[in-house]
Amino acid sequence: MSKLIDLQSQIEKLQKQASEIRSKEFNTTVSEIQQLMSAYGITVKDLQATKAVKGKAGRPGKVAGAKPAKVKKEKTAVAAKYKGPNGETWSGRGLTPKWLATLIAGGQPKESFLITEAPQA
Structure with a gap:
């Protein structure tokens, strides 16, 4: 065999x-x-x-696969960087808003919508 x-x-x-x-x-x-x-x-x-459950004897264990709690950061508003002809604003973060994408597609440069004056407090 x-x-x-x-x-x-x-x-x-x-x-x-x-x-x-x-x-x-x-x-x-x-x-x-x-x-x-x-x-x-x-x-x-x-x-x-x-x-x-994981952990040493005498101590409470952790559940397997559990993630530690995240500390939430306080969100702060970001000042607008761009302003549209109808008063729309955009901080310049995230996806380009439709109003700005439409204007750019129409041939206008994005820089022409930059806010140049200092924001009033």
Whole structure:
């Protein structure tokens, strides 16, 4: 017989043995888990909520895949950089507004809409 066939038959025998051991130990393991859950007051709902908990013994763990909370920055208004003929304004950030895109497509340079005077306080 070839080595491959021998290995495959050994794998099959070992998988059967592992399956038999698992089925024998299953009830014992479930009983142990139930005892631990009872001792610590753990419910099925607790297990479903945390799924995978990491951390050292005695310290609360983190939920796997959870991202740390982001600190929100305070948003400040940006002064307008461009002003259209009908009073529309644009800060120059983000997508070009339709009113300006239309005027540029019509042949007018974007620089002609720059706000040159200082904003009044």
